Amino acid sequence: MSYLDQPRLCFAGRFQADPSTVNNDPTHFNNATFQPNFQQPGPGATNGWWNPRGTGGWRFYGCTVTAVDFEGGVADPVIGAAVSDADDRVSAKIVDLDPLQQGVSEIWGFQVRLVGVDNKELLRGDYRVAAFSDMWGRGAGSSAGDTSAGAFWQSVLENVVWGDVSCSPFLTALRAATQQDRLSIKFNVDGYNMSSNDPEFTTGRVVGAIGPYFEGEPAWFTIGRHLVPSAPIVNYMTCIVDSVRGRVVADFGNALQTTIPGGPVNPIGTLSLAIGASTPTPLGDLTYTDPDWYGKRAGIQEFPVGPAELAALESNSLVLLQSQAGGPPNVLLTENPGGWYLRADCFVFRLNPGESAEVELRVSKYGKPLAGADILLGFTNGQIDNSSFLINAPADALQFPASVTTDALGRAVFRLTASNPGSPRNYLDGQVYGVGYGLKAANVGLLTPNPSDFVSVLVWTETDFPPEPTWWQHVQPVLQQYQNLYPRMGNIVHLGEYDSVVANLPALQAVFTMDRHNPNYMPATRDLSGSKLAMILAWMKSKGPDGKPLLGVQPANS
C-alpha cells in the first residue's frame, strides 16, 4: 500500500528550497582559481548563479490538509490541519549529490508533522532521505532554469508518533491501516521562484498525498502501473489497480503541464483513462479543469472498474487518451509493451572506499511482481553531466554484478562495493558513477524508458593523511573550499581562517561528529569524504605548544 491507497489525505501549500548555487559550477571547487565574484549573483562562468547566499534549508510553508479519501467518506476534522515540519530543531537541508549530478537533490533531516487547528500535534514522522525524480518542463509557458520545472519526491515517514487522533475518524483509520510505524508520502513541486527580488524567492508550490505503508513495499516508489509518455506535453505517472474496491487510482500530479509555472493545469481537451491503445475501453474522463482536482486532490483521480475491466487490466495497458475532433484519440501515455516495469528503490548512494550498499530492484508486469526476470547492470552516463570530467572512471572503483535475477516477489538485490578511485577529478573529491539497469527480456540494453531511472553513486577518494595533520598542510585546503562555496556560513565562521575555526572549535566538533541524518550535520552538503573528516577531527583534537590545534607552516603561495 502507498499514498495511492486508502485512507489517503492530500495536502497543498508552499515549500522553500534555499540551496547555495556557488557549487553549481564544478570549476568553483578549484581553490586555486576561485574568484570573489563567484560568491555574487550572476552567470556561473563569472559569478555564483542565482542564490549564492543560500543556506541549504528546506521547509514546508503554509501547507494544509486539503482532502481525505477513506471508507468514512471525504469529510473529516483533519481537513485544514497544518502539514508542517520539525518544530524543535533546525530546518531540513536540500542536498545535491555532486556538481556533476544535480538531478537527484535529496532532502536530509526532514520531519513532517500534522498539527490540528487547535495547535495540537496529530502525528509526526521522520522523512526518510529521498531524492526527487521525474523532473520535466511542466510549466507550458516555459522560462529559464528550474522555474518551469516540475518533479516529485516520494518516500516514507518513519518512526511515526501519533498524537490524540480520536477526534479524526480518518486518522484513526490511517493509523489502523498502516504498518511498521510508517506512512507513504509523495509530493509534487513546481512553480519554483528564482527571482531574488520577488517576495516568493526560493519558494514554490507543493501538492502531495500521505497514505498507508505496508511491510515489504518499496519506500521510494509504488509498485503499480507505470505510464510512459509518448508526447512531451505529459510526463511519467503511476496508477494502482485496487481490485478490492474496484478502482483504478491514477496519480496525474506530475504528469500534466500547467499554463504557467505553478499555475492551473493546461487545458488540452478531453482526456480519458482507458484500457488498451488500439481498441480502448474508456474508464472515465479526467476532471482536470476543476481547480480542486490539483489544488485540493493532488491530481489523484479514481476510476471505478468492474470485473470485466479488472480482467482486461491483467494483460492490457492503461493508457491516457486525448480526444481528437473527427478522428481517433491521441495516445499520450501508455505502459511499456508487455506491461513490464523495472525500477531501483533507493537510487542515490554515497560510499567511502571499503564501503558497500545494497540496491534493491523491483520488476513487475501489469502491476504484478515478476519472478525470474533477468536484469542487466552496467555503467551509464544517465543524466550525469560528463561535459567537464570523465565520469564512471576508474571503473574498478565501483564493483557490482553484471546481472541479477528477481526472486518470487519480483525483487532483486545487488551490492555496490567501492574502492579508492584516486583523484580523477583533481579538485573535486572522488568520482561520480551512474549504474544503469535494463530488463534482459525487453531487449533494450540498460535502458528504461524513464531517464530518471538509474542509480547515482558518489565514491569518495581515500586520501592519506599523517596522524598529526596541521592546519596549513591538510585542514585549510579542505575547509577553504567550503568557505568559497557556501558564503552564508561566513556569518558564523570563516572556515578558511585558523583563528575563526579555533574560536568555534566545540561547536564545529559537535556538528562534524553528528549523525549524517541530523539536520545540523556539517557540512550541510554531506559531501565530505570519510578520510578528510577523520583528518579534520584528528586535527581538532590535536594540541600544539600553545594548546591550540596544530598550525603548521603557511605555504609560500597562500
Next chain:
Amino acid sequence: MPLKIRAEAIHDVEGLRRSLQNAVELEHATLPTYLTAMYSIKDGSNKEIAGLIKSIVMEEMLHFGLACNILNAVGGAPRINTPNFIPTYPGPLPMGIGEDFLVTLKKLSLEQVHDTFMRIEEPEHPIEFESLAAEPEQYDTIGQFYEAVKYKIRKFGPGIFTGDPALQVSGVFPQLVPVHDVETACQAIDVIIRQGEGTATNPFDSPGELAHFYKFEEIYRGKQLVPDATAPNGFSYTGPPIPFDPAGVFPMADNPDTTKLPAGSRALFLSQQFNYTYTSLLNALHQTFNGQPSRLDTAIGVMYSLRLQAQELMQTPIDAAGQTAGPAWQYQPVQ
C-alpha cells in the same frame, strides 16, 4: 534606582518552584532585546561592542540553564515552550519588575544601551558597593529576589532536593554544572547574582570579567572601566575607547511585529520563519531541561539559524525610508 519587583513571598517548596520558574522566565526575557541589538551589528563592525554584548548574552543563557537546573533539582519541571512563556515586546519583564518599565526590541544604539539594557541590569547599589541590607524574607529587586530564593533553599534544607539527577544539564558553559544539594544550588545562584551585578564591593564578577551593568555602561560611555586610584570607588571609565559606529548597524525599525507586516511580503515570510525557528528553540530547550539533556546541541544549532535569519530580516527593507524588518520573537507553532 534598580528595577523593583513584585512577587510572592516563598512559603513552601511549591512557592520556591514557582519562584524558580519565574527566574527561568526572567533570565530568558532579557535575551530577545540583547540579541536583537547584537544581531543588528553588521559583520565586522562595532567589534568591541559585539563582543561585550555576546559575553553578556552567553552569561544570561548560563543563568537560564542554572535556574532550570535548580528548579529540576527541587522536583520542579521548567515550562519553556508555552505561548505565555514569551514576553510581549515592548512590554514588561516578568514578576512585575519595574512596574511601567517596558523592554523594547531595537537596533543597537547608545540610547538603547542606556535606557533599556543598563536599566535592566542596574545593580542594587551601583558603584557604591554597599552590602545588601534587606531582610531576605522581603525583596523588591532582582538581586534581592535571588537572595531570597537562596535564603529559602538554605531554610528548607536538603529535603527539598527530590529531583531526578538525570534531569541535570551540564556542558557548553564551564559553569553550567549539576545542582543536587543546598550548596550547589546556592553556588549557582551566587554565579547568577555576581555575573549580573558584580560583587557588593567590586564591579568585576571574576578577574577580568565585568558584571553586566558595567559592561553596558562601558558601551554607553565609549570607554573601558579600569582601575583608577584617583576615582572615589577605585574605578573609572577612562580606559581604551570602545567606539560605536552607527553606520555599522542595520537600520532596523523599532519593535518588529510580525502581525503588522503586509500579506505576501518577503518581510512577513522571513519574520514567520524566524518566529518558527525561535519557537523551535524553545521546544528544544524545553526538551533539554525536561529529561533529554543531549538536546542541548540541537538547541545551540537552532541559535545559529536564528542569527542568520535575524540578519536576513534586517537586510529586508519595509519602508521607503530604508528601514528594515527585524526579529519579532513571537510564538509560532507551525509554519
